Amino acid sequence: MAAPSSCGPALSLRVVAECGWSKARACELRLPHGPVLSPVFMPVGTKGTMKGITAGQLQGLGCLICLGNTYHLGMRPGPELIKQAGGLHGFMNWPQNLLTDSGGFQMVSLVELSEVTEEGVHFRSPYDGEEILLTPEKSIEIQNVLGSDIMMQLDDVVSSTVTGPRVEEAMYRSIRWLDRCIAAHRKPTEQNLFAIIQGGLDPTLRTRCLEEMTQRDVPGFAIGGLSGGEAKDHFWRMVTLSTDRLPRGKPRYLMGVGYATDLVVCVALGCDMFDCVFPTRTARFGSALVPWGSLPVKNKQFAKDFRPIDENCECSTCHRYSRAFLHALFRSETVAMHLLTVHNIAYQVGPRPRAWNERAYRHPCGGDVGRTARPLHVVQLNLMRSIRESIVEQRFPRFVQDFMRTMYGSQEQYPPWAVEALASVNITLD
DSSP, rough: OOOOOOOTTTEEEEEEEEOOSOOOOEEEEEEEEEEEESSSEBBTTTTSSSSSSSSHHHHHTTOOOEEEEEHHHHTTOOOOHHHHHTHHHHHHHHSSSSEEETTTTTHHHHGGEEEOOOOOOEEEEEEEEHHHHHHHHHHHHHHHHHHHHEEEOOOOOOTTTTOOHHHHHHHHHHHHHHHHHHOOOOOOOTTTTEEEOOTTEEEEEEEEHHHHHTSSSEEEEOSOHHHHHOHHHHHHHHHHHHHSSTTTTTTTTETTTTOHHHHHHHHTTTTTTTEEEEEHHHHHTEEEETTEEEEEESSSTTTTTSOOTTTTOHHHHHHHOEEEHHHHHHOOOOOOHHHHHHHHHHTTTTOOOOOTSSSEEEEETTTTEEEOOOOOGGTTTOOOHHHHHHHHOOOOOHHHHHHHHHHHHHHSOOEEEEEEEHHHHTTTOO
């Protein structure tokens, strides 16, 4: 019997450039709310907002896609209220693309409140203790109401540190649940349903899942079940095993990855899309992301440091405020967390880049702005934009070498797993 299909015209992918050495690639994803250039990092807005930053500011920083969570939004404020607002885009006043997670991750994060059966996941609400059943059909129903551009299947998620029969059970159940999600999807020409590859750290199970799920003609695929505390050596091997077998013409989304080194390495291994709470959570703990790691401005050593967080960064925080100011505010004023969040998102996501085939950036207010006259919010070459441009310009291996040198200083400090992973795709670190 032919596998069910949810493929529709709501997504198309164009491979713009491929690295001549590694598996890195630059793509353009055409989605209902505009194009997204990859590799792309997607900030996480679990309940319809980023913590510490407004939707308008996020858009101003060049973010073209962000996340919401089906489980939490389905609980509060609920799909009916969001439907009255015109979907999640209208509810949060967000004109760009949205991806919604299915609620499957809560099987791990709320494990003490959940029980998994073939029917679905039985949750006890963390808000009022009410018993809730989240089935594949219900997850898709909620996501259809939310109106996200990319929806994730409900999968059976286990921690990446779990071994034994439970991993195999979850993998095969995820395949069955994918078919149920496809059958329940009511808007395939408006919303894209992504499958999630499971199988833990077992290459045989993960390969089997890849074989099964890639037979389903869904618009994109996610690599799930990783970045949960497993050894990095196991992590990167499961990533590259997955990208080796995923279709070239569809997006590859590595879920839950946000550390800078992980992003660079996993782009080299062939991933296109990433998400993580790391940039916003780090800001709330008083640290700013910088090319050499992180800057804990809450520490007393910065009390009299009047330099910006990063002298080469042109985000509004670095343009206007000093480390000393942020240090002074951090313990008493929440605005400090907000300012750090703005910087961290700017570092990770990147400002809106020039069109791939243009040398000038078209300002939203009209007119072309050349390389030497771009507005402040598009000057800095931050992480994801730097990665994209290096792939397009066929200098990605040199970018990786420069990145590692800046991040770690000496080769002796390079993480062995990253060195080995990069070597597997022909990038050597000098």
